[in-house]
Amino acid sequence: MATATGIHHRSYRAELALRHTRAEYARLGLMIMALVAAPYVLGNYWLGIVNTILIAVIGAVGLNILVGFTGQISLGQGGFLAVGAYTSAILHERAGLPVVVCVVIAVLTTAGIGAFFGLPALRLKGLYLAIATLASQEIIIFVVRRWNWLSEGKGFIDVSRLNLFGWEIKRETFEFQWYWVLLVLAVVAVLAARNLFRTGLGRSFMAVRDHDIAAEAIGVNLTRAKVTAFAVSSGFVGLAGALTAHYTETVTWERFTLDVSVLYLAMIIVGGLGSVAGAVYGAAFMMLLPALLTEVSDAVKGQLPFLADQLPAIKNAVFGLVIVLFLIIEPRGLARIWQRTKDYVRFWPFRY
């Protein structure tokens, strides 16, 4: 129940509900309307950006399960995306398996490889774990680059256009059709993550993050929790990787470098660590940022021509600044800012 003094629950059932207040249902309704209307309103260029955001949402939600909810920092995101993309692309192009099967196998493979590279987490924490996952990133990318069998010596894999049970993606409506595919998968991913943290397994992840020894004392199996967290998170990431492969229709290792790992970490930092909604906000924010900067630079090209030449540098600088400023000013990200705004409105005219 929402009152002027805050949200209070009268039963455990009520507390477990995904949405508590009428305002939240209203927001859900608005969001559904916006998502359904988007492909009819937006042009192809912006719809393409929305599609990349939807893929990023899946990846960021996955990474947040690991970093935000379990407290295991990972710089290996790019490598895991690569595993998902290559597995799905190779199975589809060489073995000729249907896309759905390929994507499912890609998710499972990435989960397995993620669990394997998560093994150092059993012994290492914090800084050391960050460095260990950095090594796994570099090693995976090295394997992908140098193992000629993967791309048959071409250095890239061409992926044929998506065809789901005879429902073919057409060139004219490419973004439009992909939008629906990606939207469904992103919504499923978000719901799965939200629900994961209402189960015992998800709660055990959070217990490990908050204090590992205390978690063990109340009966959490640390080994199981950490390895499962790596596996589950990598499963999401593998899905994002496989979708990248089928959506962009080419797979090259350049798409999965350390910069990508950093980009995804930036998404969850900006959005808010340990918040599923935050991962969504962060993914949207970080993917929209370069596009909006391009728009701004186009708009002021007349007055400030030097801006256009400096655009790549400015994009990098803004990217770094956003990370630094968020960490210093609001370490809990956009999710927390949204929370505070809501509280402000609810308690107005009082401060608290």
Next chain:
Amino acid sequence: MSTFLSLSVYGLADGAILALAALGFVLIYKATSVINFAQGEFLLVGAYTFYAAFVVLGLPIILASLVGVLFAVGLGVVVERFVLRPLIGESPISVIMVTIGLSAVLRAVVQMFFGTSVREQPAILPRDSIKLFGGQIPLNRLFVIAIAAFVLTAFTMFFRRSRHGIAMRAVADDQQAALTMGISVRRIFAMAWALAAVSALIAGVLLADVSAVEQNIASFGLIVFPVVILGGLDSVPGTIVGGLTIGMLKQYVSGYADPGLAEVIPYIVLVLILMVRPYGLFGETRIERV
């Protein structure tokens, strides 16, 4: 034999530069327990400030070095004060990410001023080579080794003998105790960053002289991780041993096996070290067991 000799010299020179870069990294970690992912960018900024002073402004080499050092000290202090200090006590994830963000900003600033193309800088060290045991040894690599050895010795003496150096070691050992003895921990933190930036400047200028003034210098920063893990995250002698080992290993692998493999071999070593001896060869055995 001659291949072996020249590979060794190249490896030692690379290793010496790595050791300098790693020294800055270890200084920061020891004093402030921050993992600095922007170490490579400190090298980059150092190389470019020297380039700006030496080539663009046309200053004599001594003056240019002085400008470089002053700029490095300023950069270190500013970064510590405005980026790292607000995050004292935050989780490792936040601290790591803030240095990653910082690295993006530094790289972008260099890109804004100097673009991405390779810049020409007249050779500082002699480009000739000498014949030694039947192998061609480039003279500038020998100079790099000598300069790095000199700087590393100077830093070691500074920690052993000088008042500030001992204060830094005290802070690294126990912050509370150091505070009660009247040491300003804030000043030590700032000093650690400033010294790290200076050692990165020297490494950056040396690296730029033997290779080129370009954006790629920053990628050297990542190989610092295998070096410090091998040597121990909080050990100054460890950086020298680790730097030389990794530098030579890379050259041998690249010379005898495969240049591509040489790029990844440091990370394989890193994983092996983490599995066997996570605190490195000389590091203090303080790793948290989980």
